[in-house]
Amino acid sequence: xxxxxxxxxxxxxxxxxxxxxxxxxxxxxxxxxxxxxxxxxxxxxxxxxxxxxxxxxxxxxxxxxxxxxxxxxxxxxxxxxxxxxxxxxxxxxxxxxxxxxxxxxxxxxxxxxxxxxxxxxxxxxxxxxxxxxxxxxxxxxxxxxxxxxxxxxxxxxxxxxxxxxxxxxxxxxxxxxxxxxxxxxxxxxxxxxxxxxxxxxxxxxxxxxxxxxxxxxxxxxxxxxxxxxxxxxxxxxxxxxxxxxxxxxxxxxxxxxxxxxxxxxxxxxxxxxxxxxxxxxxxxxxxxxxxxxxxxxxxxxxxxxxxxxxxxxxxx
Amino acid sequence: xxxxxxxxxxxxxxxxxxxxxxxxxxxxxxxxxxxxxxxxxxxxxxxxxxxxxxxxxxxxxxxxxxxxxxxxxxxxxxxxxxxxxxxxxxxxxxxxxxxxxxxxxxxxxxxxxxxxxxxxxxxxxxxxxxxxxxxxxxxxxxxxxxxxxxxxxxxxxxxxxxxxxxxxxxxxxxxxxxxxxxxxxxxxxxxxxxxxxxxxxxxxxxxxxxxxxxxxxxxxxxxxxxxxxxxxxxxxxxxxxxxxxxxxxxxxxxxxxxxxxxxxxxxxxxxxxxxxxxxxxxxxxxxxxxxxxxxxxxxxxxxxxxxxxxxxxxxxxxxxxxxxxxxxxxxxxxxxxxxxxxxxxxxxxxxxxxxxxxxxxxxxxxxxxxxxxxxxxxxxxxxxxxxxxxxxxx
Numbered sequence: 001x002x003x004x005x006x007x008x009x010x011x012x013x014x015x016x017x018x019x020x021x022x023x024x025x026x027x028x029x030x031x032x033x034x035x036x037x038x039x040x041x042x043x044x045x046x047x048x049x050x051x052x053x054x055x056x057x058x059x060x061x062x063x064x065x066x067x068x069x070x071x072x073x074x075x076x077x078x079x080x081x082x083x084x085x086x087x088x089x090x091x092x093x094x095x096x097x098x099x100x101x102x103x104x105x106x107x108x109x110x111x112x113x114x115x116x117x118x119x120x121x122x123x124x125x126x127x128x129x130x131x132x133x134x135x136x137x138x139x140x141x142x143x144x145x146x147x148x149x150x151x152x153x154x155x156x157x158x159x160x161x162x163x164x165x166x167x168x169x170x171x172x173x174x175x176x177x178x179x180x181x182x183x184x185x186x187x188x189x190x191x192x193x194x195x196x197x198x199x200x201x202x203x204x205x206x207x208x209x210x211x212x213x214x215x216x217x218x219x220x221x222x223x224x225x226x227x228x229x230x231x232x233x234x235x236x237x238x239x240x241x242x243x244x245x246x247x248x249x250x251x252x253x254x255x256x257x258x259x260x261x262x263x264x265x266x267x268x269x270x271x272x273x274x275x276x277x278x279x280x281x282x283x284x285x286x287x288x289x290x291x292x293x294x295x296x297x298x299x300x301x302x303x304x305x306x307x308x309x310x311x312x313x314x315x316x
Numbered sequence: 317x318x319x320x321x322x323x324x325x326x327x328x329x330x331x332x333x334x335x336x337x338x339x340x341x342x343x344x345x346x347x348x349x350x351x352x353x354x355x356x357x358x359x360x361x362x363x364x365x366x367x368x369x370x371x372x373x374x375x376x377x378x379x380x381x382x383x384x385x386x387x388x389x390x391x392x393x394x395x396x397x398x399x400x401x402x403x404x405x406x407x408x409x410x411x412x413x414x415x416x417x418x419x420x421x422x423x424x425x426x427x428x429x430x431x432x433x434x435x436x437x438x439x440x441x442x443x444x445x446x447x448x449x450x451x452x453x454x455x456x457x458x459x460x461x462x463x464x465x466x467x468x469x470x471x472x473x474x475x476x477x478x479x480x481x482x483x484x485x486x487x488x489x490x491x492x493x494x495x496x497x498x499x500x501x502x503x504x505x506x507x508x509x510x511x512x513x514x515x516x517x518x519x520x521x522x523x524x525x526x527x528x529x530x531x532x533x534x535x536x537x538x539x540x541x542x543x544x545x546x547x548x549x550x551x552x553x554x555x556x557x558x559x560x561x562x563x564x565x566x567x568x569x570x571x572x573x574x575x576x577x578x579x580x581x582x583x584x585x586x587x588x589x590x591x592x593x594x595x596x597x598x599x600x601x602x603x604x605x606x607x608x609x610x611x612x613x614x615x616x617x618x619x620x621x622x623x624x625x626x627x628x629x630x631x632x633x634x635x636x637x638x639x640x641x642x643x644x645x646x647x648x649x650x651x652x653x654x655x656x657x658x659x660x661x662x663x664x665x666x667x668x669x670x671x672x673x674x675x676x677x678x679x680x681x682x683x684x685x686x687x688x689x690x691x692x693x694x695x696x697x698x699x700x701x702x703x704x705x706x707x708x709x710x
Contacts, residue, residue, distance in 0.1 A: 062521045091521040097514030102333070110329050114322060115522045158518070 013040045014075060015166055015197050016061070021070030023056055023221075030056045031067070031221045038199060038214070043192050045212035046201035047309065053221040054201035055094050058170050061199075062091060074166075087116035090164035090196070094171045096155050100144040104130070107143065108158055117162040129157040149180055156184065160191055167191065169200040173207050185211055205305040217309055224312040229305075236303045236311070238278035242285070246270045248295040257288045263311045272296075275303065275311055322523050326531020327538065334502045335539040344550055351554070369432045370409075374399060374416040381415065381422075381443050388439065415440075420447070480572045482629060485653035487551070488581050489625055492649045494547060495540035495589045496618045499596055502536045507600035507687075525688040526681070533593045533680060540589050574656065580665070581652040587672040588648020591679060592618045598683035602690045602698050618645075625649035632658035642668050644675035 016038040023031040031053045038044045046054045059065045061072060063083045074081040099107045105126055112122035130136045133153045135146075143151060152175060160167055172188070173181045181204075188211055192198050202208050208215070209229060217224035225232055239262070255264055255272060263275035276285060289298065303311065372394040376382050385391045394402060394414065402414055406427045413436065414425040422440055426433055449459055510516050519528055555569045599614050625646050628637045632654045640650040641660070647668045654660050690698060 059517075064517060064520055086522040089521070091518065093514065093517045093521070095514040095517065097510075097516070097518055099515060100513060110325075111518065111522070113325050114519070 014038070015040050016199070017071075017073045017075070018057075018061070019071040019073075021057070021060060021067040021072065023053075023060060023065070023067050029221050031060075034070070034218070034221075034223060036216050036223075036226050038197060040197055041192070041195075042214050043188065043198040043200070043212045044214045044216065045208040046199065046216050046218065047203065047205055047208060047305070048201075048218035048224075049203055051220075052218045054218060055170055056221075057218075058091075058094075058168055058199070058201060061168065062089070084166065086114070087162060088165040089115075090159040090162065090167035092155060092159035092167070092169040092172055094174070094201075096152060098143050098151070098155060098158065101142055103140045104135070104143055104146075104154055105139040108154070108161060111158045112161045115162045115164075122161060125161055125163075126157065129161060133157065149176055152176060153180075156187070160196065163194075164196055166197045166199070169198065171202055172200055173202055173204050181207055205309060209305045215305070217312060219313050219316065222316070224309070224316055232305075232308060236308050239303050239311075240276045240280070241301055241303050241307055242274045242276065242289075243299045243301070244272040244274070244292075244296045245299070246272070246294055246296045251293050254291075254293050257291065258285070260284060263314055265310050265314075273307065273310070275307065319527060322527045323531050323534065326523065326528060327534040330506065330532050330535025331538045331542075333506070334536060335542050340543070340546055344546070347550075348554075369411050369413050369426070369436070371436065372402065372412060372414045374414060376415075376417055380446060381417065381440075384439050384443050384446070385436075389436065481574055481577065481656040484572055484574055484577055485629060485656040486626075487548075488577075488585070488652050488656070489622065489649050491544045491548060492585060492588060492622050492625070493619065495544045495585065496592050496622055498540045498543050499536055499589060499593045500616070500618065502539055503532070503593055503596040504600050506532060506536065507597060508603050511601075511604065520688075524684075526684040529594075529597060529684040529687055530680060533590060533597055533683070537586070537589045537593050540593070541586060544585070577652060577656040580655055584648045584652050584669065584672070587669065587676060591644065591648065591672065591676045594676060594679040594683045598679070598686045601683065601687040602703055621645045622649055625653060628653045629657065642671065644671050647672060 014037050018034065018036050021031055021034050022029070034053070034057060036044075046057065048054050056065070060067045061084075072082065074084045098111075105123065108126040108130075109119055109122045112126065113119050117125075127136060127139060130139050135150060135153065138146065138150075143154060146154065156169075156172065159169065169188070172184055176184060185207060188198060188200070192211075200208070200212070212229055214228050215232065216226045250266070250269055250272065252266060255266075255274075258264060258274055260276065260280045261274045262277050263273075265273040265275075267273065274285075369389065371385055371389045371391045373382055373385075373391060374394045374396060376393070382391050382393070399414070399416065402412070403425050406412060406425065410427040412426075413433065414423075416423040416425070422443075424433070424436075424440075445459065449456070454462075510519075516528075523531075552569060552573070555572070556566050559566050559568050595618065599617075625640060628640055628650045631637060637650065637654055640646040641654045641664070643650075651660070651665065651668045655665065686703060690703075
């Protein structure tokens with residue numbers, strides 16, 4: 001019992017605390033009063049559309065740029081720090097960048113060594129990771145000869161090679177094909193199971209909901225939601241989404257009849273997502289659907305993270 | 317990981333990126349082959365050989381001209397009746413030359429003026445001297461006495477060894493130009509290249525901009541110094557080979573190598589290259605697109621100052637020379653140059669070196685500051701006023 005209590009405490013230990021940070025670039029408010037905290041062992045996902053302020057937040061956390069206001073406290077080793085220690089942090093930047101004209105193994109060893117890893121150990125570990133990602137035979141080749149997907153795998157290795165306590169992965173799935181996206185999800189789970197706390201930023205919500213236990217939804221620099229994934233699903237579990245996939249032209253005016261819909265999203269002028277609450281009258285909804293013009297397919301489902309995000313943005 | 321260990325890691329990385337012994341060796345071999353072929357080719361091309369022209373002489377009644385020319389040219393007498401035909405035939409017989417002696421004047425007919433004709437004229441001068449001597453009744457000894465230079469006793473302030481030191485000081489300046497050129501090329505490639513490849517964000521998430529900047533400056537400085545030493549050794553080797561070819565004692569090279577001057581040059585050169593690397597790194601940090609940036613030309617700025625150091629050799633004790641040997645952007649070259657060719661007090665050496673040290677310390681700080689702020693500027697290039705703002709930022 002006591003042992004379980006200790007584990008529970010350990011799991012609850014805050015490794016990062018962010019308090020009311022704000023940042024303005026020229027006249028654009030990139031971040032407005034953002035606060036969150038991450039516990040040891042979390043996979044914390046920062047979600048939002050492009051330009052929402054995700055990368056700016058991550059750069060501030062790493063002290064690459066400074067916040068105008070607010071406080072940041074890292075506590076990955078039991079002591080509070082303003083700036084994380086290099087050997088405890090792994091970082092996969094949004095804008096991929098490695099030395100193109102230098103052999104892959106040499107680049108990886110260097111990047112791990114500037115984070116404090118022993119060179120021999122770094123080399124050994126890099127070879128192991130390259131083996132796992134099917135790139136061992138290319139260790140001595142220059143990065144420029146690899147495909148874009150393989151270059152991203154190398155970048156991923158570079159960010160976690162030194163076995164960080166905390167890894168920040170900015171858009172890790174960007175540009176990957178579905179197979180490699182699944183592969184990355186597996187790797188993220190694996191390093192998390194080995195004890196690395198993960199903070200990832202992404203806009204592919206369907207991928208994030210497979211691995212994250214906590215999410216932070218952000219739009220235009222402002223918080224939309226901060227909490228556990230299970231909690232937000234619970235909040236939205238009574239809502240229903242009806243999706244209309246139009247085969248013919250869509251007349252948006254005809255959607256005005258759905259007065260009981262809490263939210264109506266029109267995607268690329270061919271898909272309509274209608275969100276209904278628990279108390280919506282099903283008879284009226286069906287009657288309105290029957291009166292709609294045009295040729296379309298109907299499907300229903302519970303709201304996924306993407307739907308929830310759209311709902312929150314609209315109602316923010 | 318402590319600060320020093322991080323700097324050593326970055327320095328070693330930058331050094332290994334740019335100093336490639338194999339490439340350096342290939343470059344040296346190509347240079348040696350090229351210099352060798354130019355030297356021997358030039359020697360062969362300019363070597364003395366029998367001229368191709370055939371000289372025909374007319375009216376050389378006592379045979380004096382023929383006698384003078386016969387050892388160096390193919391000479392034939394020509395009958396006066398054949399003169400016109402000979403001249404008309406010059407278009408076909410382009411190597412034929414006619415010398416017609418008329419009343420003390422030599423008329424020369426040839427297809428065109430060339431190197432052989434020039435050589436021929438020197439013998440015509442000798443012929444003329446002999447004719448004039450005969451007229452005056454002078455012997456060859458009398459003429460030599462008349463033409464001998466004035467007898468003087470020479471005393472110079474700048475002795476032969478001073479001349480050797482002057483050559484050494486030019487050599488120092490040349491090495492600095494080499495080091496600055498290399499720094500320019502490497503620093504430009506290293507920083508703008510990394511910015512374009514977006515590597516910098518990855519690096520500065522692990523180490524501070526100051527560590528990154530210090531490591532880069534040190535690594536590329538070491539590259540420049542390594543090349544400097546390589547080419548110095550090569551130059552000395554070339555000197556040894558040259559002296560062997562010219563029959564001069566190989567030990568002559570030691571007359572040029574004034575070791576106290578070299579011992580002084582090395583620390584000054586090191587500081588100079590460090591300062592220029594720090595300045596170049598700061599400039600490269602604000603360049604977002606090297607192909608279209610107006611600031612790229614600033615990378616050539618160091619050369620102006622290094623070349624200005626040559627002014628010291630005109631008068632090493634002038635006010636300008638003293639200024640250049642204290643001013644931190646020129647002193648790294650000017651002070652060792654002055655020291656090699658004139659007397660400079662120890663206090664001047666120490667003072668000048670301390671200013672260099674202080675300048676380096678400040679510039680590397682400014683460079684890291686500029687880099688820190690400009691690292692994420694990949695779109696619009698900052699203006700000078702914005703750069704000034706970066707420097708003043710806390």
